[in-house]
Amino acid sequence: MDTEAQHTERDPSSDTDTSGTEEGSRSARVSDGSERASEDSGSASEDSSRAPSWRRTALVGGACMAFLLLLSHFVIxxxxxxxxxxxxxxxxxxxxxxxxxxxxxxxxxxxxxxxxxxxxxxxxxxxxxxxxxxxxxxxxxxxxxxxxxxxxxxxxxxxxxxxxxxxxxxxxxxxxxxxxxxxxxxxxxxxxxxxxxxxxxxxxxxxxxxxxxxxxxxxxxxxxxxxxxxxxxxxxxxxxxxxxxxxxxxxxxVPGTDAFGAVPAPPAGGHGAGAHG
Missing domain, CATH: 2.10.109.10 (Umud Fragment, subunit A)
Incomplete structure (x- = not known):
């Protein structure tokens, strides 16, 4: 009976070692998966940040061109x-x-x-x-x-x-x-x-x-x-x-001129005969 009892008893230390190994392998798998996910999300974010860069450049260029055209149309x-x-x-x-x-x-x-x-x-x-x-x-x-x-x-x-x-x-x-x-x-x-x-x-x-x-x-x-x-x-x-x-x-x-400084205003009644417009 003692022999049977010994055979049927479970070793506490063996349970602990087994569960520890399972948990370790689980954590390793979870860690490995999260690292891969992190790498994938990182590369995706890099791609997404790279993708619209030409759009930003085009928008800035278009805005600058529109500003210059408005400036040239109304001001200089x-x-x-x-x-x-x-x-x-x-x-x-x-x-x-x-x-x-x-x-x-x-x-x-x-x-x-x-x-x-x-x-x-x-x-x-x-x-x-x-x-x-x-x-x-x-x-x-x-x-x-x-x-x-x-x-x-x-x-x-x-x-x-x-x-x-x-x-x-x-x-x-x-x-x-x-x-x-x-x-x-x-x-x-x-x-x-x-x-x-x-x-x-x-x-x-x-x-x-x-x-x-x-x-x-x-x-x-x-x-x-x-x-x-x-x-x-x-x-x-x-x-x-x-x-x-x-x-x-x-x-x-552009240089100015004082060449016309002595020119009088035209007469109020207009100029006499002999001139034509």
Whole structure:
């Protein structure tokens, strides 16, 4: 009986060892599974963080582009100088910044201002519309100063404003405005103020404009016989050229002028006979 009892008794130590081994293997399996899950979730999070990075870049780029386009549409527009008609003040390849707020709050272009304007109807005839998509892309590039401006956009200097009588030339070869001679030191060295004689009265809300490189500039003088007589409507002015932004070696403000300081206001009753608009 003792022998049977000994055979049927269970060894407490053997139970403990077995359960410990089972628990250890269980914990090892659980630990191994959690590590794999952790690795999988880590790689998934890395993939998810990597995946939208191009989207963020595209969104930031799009937002910056939209901001620049809004800025150029309402405040400051870069403008590429495509010709030498404004030399020496502006050189071919200059990128100027046009202040579009200069004439927004009651101010109007003044004599001596360098302005950018849309010459449609005054310098050029109405043109048929281009492909809208191509036109939109070009306008966007031109607005950022990355492409040449539209063929209807011009940059010139204001010589006469509404009511002025502008005459070329007096006995000393100078242009006169309201009878006062103008010392145009900004004109290209060697150029005459004009080789084309004229005597005009600028209508109200119009401008008489000329390039500084007079022998190379197609300006109001070239459109005397056209409808409008070469006068630019004030509401076609895009803005005033205030800064040269590129190249960096020419980074400066567009020089002002005191050439018109002695010009009197036009007479209240208008100018006498002999002048024409």
């Amino acid at each position: 527009q870069p403008f590429l100088i495509p010709s030498g008609s404004m030399e020496p003040t502006l050189q071919v390849g200059d990128r100027i910044l046009v202040n579009k707020l200069a004439y927004r709050f009651g101010s109007e272009p003044a004599r001596g201002d360098v302005v950018v304007f849309d010459g449609t109807g005054s310098f050029v005839r109405e043109q048929p519309k281009d492909n809208p998509v191509t036109g939109l892309l070009h306008d966007g590039a031109a607005a950022l100063g990355l492409a040449e401006p539209d063929e209807t956009d011009f940059v010139k200097r204001v010589v006469g404003i509404g009511g002025d009588r502008v005459v070329c030339c007096d006995k000393d070869g100078r242009i006169t405005v309201n009878g006062a001679p103008v010392q145009e030191r900004y004109v290209m060295l060697g150029d005459r103020p004009s080789s084309v004689p004229f005597d005009i009265v600028v209508p109200q809300d119009r401008l008489w404009v000329m390039g500084d490189h007079r022998s190379q500039s197609s300006d109001s003088r070239d459109h005397l016989g056209n409808p409008g007589g070469g006068m630019v409507p004030v509401d076609k002015v895009v803005g005033r050229a205030d800064w040269i932004a590129w190249p960096f070696g020419r980074w400066t403000t």
